Amino acid sequence: MERMEHFRGKLLDGDQVFLDSVEGYLGSHTMSSGHKTWFGNFELPTEQRASVCPSIRYKLVFTDGRIGELYIDIHDSNTPGKCTAEFQLIGALKEKKSLKTY
Numbered sequence: 001m002e003r004m005e006h007f008r009g010k011l012l013d014g015d016q017v018f019l020d021s022v023e024g025y026l027g028s029h030t031m032s033s034g035h036k037t038w039f040g041n042f043e044l045p046t047e048q049r050a051s052v053c054p055s056i057r058y059k060l061v062f063t064d065g066r067i068g069e070l071y072i073d074i075h076d077s078n079t080p081g082k083c084t085a086e087f088q089l090i091g092a093l094k095e096k097k098s099l100k101t102y
Helices: 046-051
Strands: 005-013 016-030 036-045 058-062 066-076 082-095
Touching: 036 046, 046 082, 058 082
Parallel strands: none
Antiparallel strands: 005 016, 005 058, 016 036, 036 082, 058 066, 066 082
């Protein structure tokens, strides 16, 4: 595993902004084939926990212009009033310039 990087961005459900301000950590593993798999986590308020659906494919739009599609699993956090969202990106990160602007 490579070092995890800090990120900021927005989480979208389709073309609608689901969470306007997301801050977390992104990491990757390089497979023997040379392809990377991406994963990460972020915290969100516990009152938003029920609105996150594990079967929905979300988009994470990073402030640096990258975009990734992902599924999210929610777990309890050690921080009162927060829960942890863990995610796995589907495919590779894409550059924003090749996709629709959000």
